[in-house]
Amino acid sequence: MVSAAIAAALFLLVLLLIEGWRLSPIEAAAVVTVMPLAALLGSRLDEHVPSARARAAAGAILVSGGLAGLGLLPKATVLLTIPPQILVGIGLALVLSALTETALGGRAPQAIHGGWTISARHAGVVIGLLALTPIFTHDIAQQRHDAIDAGTAVILDSKVQPLLKISLAQKIEDRLEEEKGKVPTIGTAFEPLPEDSAERTEVVRLREELQDQLNRGATHAFSPSFLLAALLGLLALIPIGLARRVEL
Numbered sequence: 001m002v003s004a005a006i007a008a009a010l011f012l013l014v015l016l017l018i019e020g021w022r023l024s025p026i027e028a029a030a031v032v033t034v035m036p037l038a039a040l041l042g043s044r045l046d047e048h049v050p051s052a053r054a055r056a057a058a059g060a061i062l063v064s065g066g067l068a069g070l071g072l073l074p075k076a077t078v079l080l081t082i083p084p085q086i087l088v089g090i091g092l093a094l095v096l097s098a099l100t101e102t103a104l105g106g107r108a109p110q111a112i113h114g115g116w117t118i119s120a121r122h123a124g125v126v127i128g129l130l131a132l133t134p135i136f137t138h139d140i141a142q143q144r145h146d147a148i149d150a151g152t153a154v155i156l157d158s159k160v161q162p163l164l165k166i167s168l169a170q171k172i173e174d175r176l177e178e179e180k181g182k183v184p185t186i187g188t189a190f191e192p193l194p195e196d197s198a199e200r201t202e203v204v205r206l207r208e209e210l211q212d213q214l215n216r217g218a219t220h221a222f223s224p225s226f227l228l229a230a231l232l233g234l235l236a237l238i239p240i241g242l243a244r245r246v247e248l
Helices: 002-020 025-032 034-048 052-071 078-104 110-157 162-178 197-235 237-242
Strands: none
Touching: 002 025, 002 052, 002 078, 002 110, 002 197, 025 034, 025 078, 034 078, 052 078, 052 197, 052 237, 078 110, 110 162, 110 197, 162 197, 197 237
């Protein structure tokens, strides 16, 4: 369950950044480095929490809290992903160290127990991806449709001239078809901008509002998957709590 939650943290966040918010892969990589950096800092807490059970429970709660934070993002802003990533990173350091030590401590042969431990992690990753992929693909398609409907209302209510509205609507539709299945950037649909300064200002405002609608829809589309992943992480507390003893 912990591995499933961690896989969601990495897999879904990268997808949100690249496919939802349209960051480049290198930009997304720079953003998600917050998690491993936080994990490095979190590894220093091990010596202050000698109880493996306490570390495992605290780590699972932190990972789940970070995922819940990603699931409740109010808008498409990269900075808002940093606090949840820090929680996930510190939680990852605590829970993985505790579970690994518990699985291997005092056991022989360690190669066999190590193999079972790695197998459990990989199984968790597979479970997480199988459970979450259908959910977020369905949700992103639905949110994209809802965002387009909201964007249509924005175009109709704008102060742009009727003929220009029709032209923009056709260009936007073509742009959406080009990137079907993704959350598109629609800036090119507004080019060239009108020569009249007042109308240009209105078109730029309309472009920004429409793109914001699409980004917001993408953010909300990932919320159910992040929240489900948080629940998977919390499920790890059941075997942690039921364990009669933890000896290292």
